[in-house]
Amino acid sequence: MFAFTEASEARIEKILAKYPEGRKISALLPLLTLAQAQEGYITPEAMVEIGKRLNVSPAYVESVCTFYTMYYTKPVGKYVVKFCINISCHLNGCDNLLEYTEKKLGIKEGETTPDKKFTLLKEECLAACCEAPVMQVNNKYHVNMTPEKVDQVLASCR
Amino acid sequence: MTQILFKNIDTPNLTSIDVYEKTLDGYQSLRKAFEKKPEEVVEMVKASGLRGRGGAGFPTGLKWSFLAKDVFPRYLACNADESEPGTCKDRDLIMKNPHLLIEGMILCSYACRIETGYIYMRGEFWEYEELMDKAIDEAYAKGYLGKNIMGSGFNLDMYTHMGAGAYICGEESALLSSLEGYRGEPRLKPPFPAVEGLYGKPTIVNNVETLCAVPFILMNGPEAYAAIGTEKSKGTKLVSVSGHVKKPGNYEVPLGTPTIDLIEKYAGGIRDGNKLKAFIPGGSSVPMLPASKADVPYDYESIMEAGSMLGSGALIVMDDTTNVVVETLRLAHFYMHESCGKCTPCREGTRWMYQILTDINNKKGKPEQVDLLNDICDNMSFKCFCPLGDAAVGPVASSIKYFREDYEELIASMKTGQPVGTI
Ligand SMILES: Cc1cc2nc3c(=O)[nH]c(=O)nc-3n(C[C@H](O)[C@H](O)[C@H](O)COP(=O)(O)O)c2cc1C
Ligand code: SF4
Numbered sequence: 001m002f003a004f005t006e007a008s009e010a011r012i013e014k015i016l017a018k019y020p021e022g023r024k025i026s027a028l029l030p031l032l033t034l035a036q037a038q039e040g041y042i043t044p045e046a047m048v049e050i051g052k053r054l055n056v057s058p059a060y061v062e063s064v065c066t067f068y069t070m071y072y073t074k075p076v077g078k079y080v081v082k083f084c085i086n087i088s089c090h091l092n093g094c095d096n097l098l099e100y101t102e103k104k105l106g107i108k109e110g111e112t113t114p115d116k117k118f119t120l121l122k123e124e125c126l127a128a129c130c131e132a133p134v135m136q137v138n139n140k141y142h143v144n145m146t147p148e149k150v151d152q153v154l155a156s157c158r
Numbered sequence: 159m160t161q162i163l164f165k166n167i168d169t170p171n172l173t174s175i176d177v178y179e180k181t182l183d184g185y186q187s188l189r190k191a192f193e194k195k196p197e198e199v200v201e202m203v204k205a206s207g208l209r210g211r212g213g214a215g216f217p218t219g220l221k222w223s224f225l226a227k228d229v230f231p232r233y234l235a236c237n238a239d240e241s242e243p244g245t246c247k248d249r250d251l252i253m254k255n256p257h258l259l260i261e262g263m264i265l266c267s268y269a270c271r272i273e274t275g276y277i278y279m280r281g282e283f284w285e286y287e288e289l290m291d292k293a294i295d296e297a298y299a300k301g302y303l304g305k306n307i308m309g310s311g312f313n314l315d316m317y318t319h320m321g322a323g324a325y326i327c328g329e330e331s332a333l334l335s336s337l338e339g340y341r342g343e344p345r346l347k348p349p350f351p352a353v354e355g356l357y358g359k360p361t362i363v364n365n366v367e368t369l370c371a372v373p374f375i376l377m378n379g380p381e382a383y384a385a386i387g388t389e390k391s392k393g394t395k396l397v398s399v400s401g402h403v404k405k406p407g408n409y410e411v412p413l414g415t416p417t418i419d420l421i422e423k424y425a426g427g428i429r430d431g432n433k434l435k436a437f438i439p440g441g442s443s444v445p446m447l448p449a450s451k452a453d454v455p456y457d458y459e460s461i462m463e464a465g466s467m468l469g470s471g472a473l474i475v476m477d478d479t480t481n482v483v484v485e486t487l488r489l490a491h492f493y494m495h496e497s498c499g500k501c502t503p504c505r506e507g508t509r510w511m512y513q514i515l516t517d518i519n520n521k522k523g524k525p526e527q528v529d530l531l532n533d534i535c536d537n538m539s540f541k542c543f544c545p546l547g548d549a550a551v552g553p554v555a556s557s558i559k560y561f562r563e564d565y566e567e568l569i570a571s572m573k574t575g576q577p578v579g580t581i
């Protein structure tokens with residue numbers, strides 16, 4: 001079963017008010033984002049619920065959801081750690097950092113630690129290229145990364 | 159040095175409306191605009207010579223004058239999708255000075271008789287949604303947004319809308335598809351958004367930096383803006399200098415500044431005592447150039463003449479320790495990953511290019527594969543549904559044109575050593 005929390009419901013009201021009458025499907029991405037914030041990933045039940053709210057089929061919700069890389073359709077760790085691997089970060093040694101983090105967490109890119117705490121992912125350019133190498137943890141930026149800073153950031157994840 | 163976009167940008171708490179009003183005469187340009195007819199504001203922007211900073215460099219005032227006549231409602235969609243590798247200027251503007259963007263959007267909306275504006279931000283800007291929402295709330299509270307703004311009779315509502323990870327959503331028609339709640343796939347043009355855009359209505363799509371330049375034009379007049387830059391490239395540009403430089407950063411310079419000055423003077427030169435080998439002047443989608451062209455003035459026409467494009471203003475710098483093929487592979491991976499799959503030349507071509515480059519990087523390449531890469535480039539150029547396909551060709555074709563020896567070096571070392579770089 002999936003249900004939006006009370007806090008989410010308050011957000012939904014505000015979100016729906018952004019779009020004109022008859023155009024509420026515009027709220028699809030924001031609602032998917034809310035559902036993911038609640039559950040960590042987008043469950044089939046959440047797709048059904050969102051479809052109901054916006055008057056579209058669950059299959060439609062799924063087709064949109066899978067187009068965008070930020071939605072997970074499988075469970076992920078409590079902290080999703082992403083490293084940009086694009087050109088400016090690569091010129092600044094992101095590969096070494098990623099390898100360092102893989103060793104530290106004992107997992108490969110794309111995997112989740114057995115305790116479900118961390119998922120490690122590669123990411124395309126995160127628009128912070130002048131502060132490369134760039135990492136995000138649960139969508140929060142960490143820039144000018146070094147192995148020491150990786151240690152600090154991961155230690156602050158509890 | 160004229161600072162238009164980055165003036166006082168590091169003032170503490172500039173994101174708060176009170177500080178913005180005090181340090182930058184914030185929102186004063188609205189008074190100037192409301193004294194004029196909307197058409198007169200469009201004329202001012204035309205006269206300033208401002209061109210779109212999102213990549214295509216289209217004249218902004220001209221775009222505003224193309225809106226379908228007498229069709230309402232109209233929309234403004236600010237393009238804050240910033241996903242072109244190398245580019246990070248809009249993020250700086252948003253996180254440091256959100257009110258400048260709101261002010262620019264109000265001016266555009268007044269000029270174009272628009273009553274609803276959206277800021278489409280890439281999903282990874284998740285941290286800045288709250289910041290932007292707060293700035294918008296402050297602007298409503300001061301009466302700069304909402305009904306009858308400053309007694310002018312003009313109404314405007316403004317909202318943020320977050321994407322969810324897809325480079326193609328930066329392309330304006332894909333952005334509108336995404337904002338409407340569809341998969342972010344590009345649409346056939348024409349009709350252009352100015353005629354049939356968001357919800358089928360006339361829509362202006364402008365980049366963050368473009369809109370942020372408009373308050374200056376209102377406050378100081380179009381002549382003041384046009385006095386900066388070159389004959390055809392007016393004003394200042396934010397350049398994101400990244401890669402092998404000592405002081406990477408976003409620098410605001412008059413258009414026409416020598417590229418070598420951006421690298422040497424602004425970004426402190428190449429680090430570790432190395433030398434410049436190659437640079438990409440305008441983001442990952444434009445051809446790279448060799449060091450011998452680094453004196454090219456940084457403006458639309460000069461860079462075009464030198465064989466590349468100014469694009470989004472991202473100057474990516476590579477030193478002489480770089481094997482260009484290794485970096486090209488990163489970009490090929492990016493375009494393969496971001497191809498939306500709608501048309502065949504792009505979907506198949508990007509994958510094929512990636513595979514060949516991976517082979518070469520893994521030291522399994524064959525000499526004839528370089529020409530094969532060139533063939534694929536030919537088969538993609540101008541044959542794709544949207545400009546992403548051509549963008550994918552830019553780095554590959556130019557890397558072969560200028561740095562064929564880097565390919566040959568890797569291919570010659572076929573049977574020796576380790577892969578140099580794979581993804
Ligand atoms: C694949 C692709 C990606 C793009 N990404 C962006 C982007 O992230 N931000 C942006 O402002 N423009 C981007 N553009 C350009 C837009 O389509 C459009 O030209 C621009 O937003 C218009 O605003 P401007 O005239 O102010 O530059 C992209 C274009 C293409 C083809
Ligand atoms: S060129 Fe690529 S991104 Fe553009 S429509 Fe075709 S497949 Fe999609």
Ligand code: FES
Nearest residue numbers: 084089125126129
């Ligand atoms: S290349 Fe890593 S943030 Fe842009």
